Amino acid sequence: MEAINLQALLIILFVSIGTYSLRVSGLLLSNKLVNEGKIKIFLDYLPATLLLSLIVPSILKEGIVGLVATAFIALIIYKTRSILLSMIIGVGIVALSRNFI
């Protein structure tokens, strides 16, 4: 049995406290704000702008295949509104291209 590594525990402790504080403080702060006008617009747009910031660089890195998969996802969402189906098709396109092209 290895000795308990205090440095490792310190890292886990501080990242845990920091991450939890970020999660909670964002919510508590936005609840304090008056949810109207510009603040409402800012908060309303936050989910989409966060998601876009996550996905757009990743899609572009995937190249043409990423764009094709994105187009299919858009089409499936438009036609069926099914998140699950669009995920399966998107993953399928990328997997096919990686294994067979």
Place this chain on the structure above:
Amino acid sequence: MKNDFRNGFIANIPIGISVFAYGSVLGMIATQKGVALYELVLMNIFIFAGSAQFVIVDMWSSSLDVIGIILAALMINLRYFLVGASLNQLFIGTTKKEKFKYMHLVADENWAITIDKMKTQEITPLFLFGGGIALFFLWSLGTIGGYTLGGFISDPSKFGLDFAFVAIFTALTFNMYKGSSDILPWFIAGLTAVICEHFMDGKLYIVIGALVGSLSATYFVKEEHGSD
């Protein structure tokens, strides 16, 4: 309302499969890096953030750079501040205790699925929490499995599973589209993220893209007047 927990749990299982697969990769790397199993489990329980855990394990060595690792991990998790802020509608009318209880298990996946669900259905934070529990189980199963059994899914990207996150987030984004007034702020967010990702180290581009995109919306999008 009573079923919110269960519904949230089930709604997160499809993306949870990818979470499981990437957990197994993290577990495998953790073994190689000499992370102890209990340390991995503590991270799963108390940090519960996939990409930050990947960075921590990646930077792990026999002589730990304590400050460097803490800062790198928290930098990646900065976006949770914005994620938390965007959940204010869901938590309206809840007590402080509920907020403290349900916010811990918030990850990108159950957050995005919850935001999507809120548009069509009246849900409580239990939906978010149920999703968090589902992700927690699958993440733990994957990481501990990878740690003890080795790489049983050694290359999830071969099956496109890395793209599963992108695909589901893309689908959720398209599902949020409300009309042409969205186009400009969305474009600005994406473009800012791409530029920052190119020129900056780390994951700060996520937060900057979101902030700039949402700020641009306050400038370009007209306020609604008495629409309800």
